[in-house]
Amino acid sequence: MAVQPEGTPCWADAMFSDVEGAKRFYSDVLGWTFGESSSEYGNYTQAYADGKAVAAVVPPMPGQEGPSQWCLYFASPDAAATARKIRENGGEVLMEPMQVGDFGTMCLAREPSGAVFGVWQAGAHEGFEAVATPGAYCWAEVFTREPEKADTFLSAVFPYRMKQIEDQAVDFRMFDIGENTVLGRMRMTDDFPPEVPSYINVYFTVDDCDEAVARATKLGGVLRFGPMSSPFGRFAALSDPQGANFSVIDITTTEGEMPKTKDV
Secondary structure, eight states: OOOOOTTOEEEEEEEOSSHHHHHHHHHHHHOOEEOOOBGGGTTBEEEEETTEEEEEEEOOOTTOOOOOOEEEEEEOSOHHHHHHHHHHTTOEEEEEEEEETTTEEEEEEEOTTSOEEEEEEESSOOSOSOOSSTTSEEEEEEEESOHHHHHHHHHHHSOOEEEEEOOTTOOEEEEEETTEEEEEEEEOOTTSOTTOOOEEEEEEEOSOHHHHHHHHHHTTOEEEEEEEEETTEEEEEEEOTTSOEEEEEETTOOOSOOOOEEEO
């Protein structure tokens, strides 16, 4: 796939204290295979679905041990310029833009309501080699208790157009680049334990949502929500055995009418 337009989710990785355990779990649940770990880059190991790079896993650096979580990266033509915009709009740069060999330049940041994300300026590594196919990334949502902060920040840092789902029951916003909707934002309700911070939930595509959930829970994953059918597909939210949240979605099994939206 070519370099993605600015603001498009383009890569995902996660840090696991037990990398071999993570590899076993995701290979069984999502069908991933794994490349050689790169000792030059902290044993960063790419995951493949049907031979195409779709994500990566990495052990923590000494002193960086903490809860496992998926990190979504947004495409940028200039990571240093994006880092400046992040600061100017109330975000926090957690890791300054850093060149990773000839692969590209990365930066880690936190938006004002607390969700951590990455920025990727592509070099030889352009990002996902497949999306919305079994095992590959499909979609992501920012879960936040302070949607106004997140919306203002995201639309200032990236060239998004925003639209709101017209539904009294949920506060859900979508972010478009050109004709494509690339990201969602959900207001966290009281259903979420107060200690759960804002985060970005990454969806991976599966052939059969219920089967994927059965495989995940058998291997020590925790079902958080679903499976539920929707106009976008049948999906479920899970935590892997090391605590990283993610969702699975079968985009071929849809139910119901697409929600109405309004531009904001």
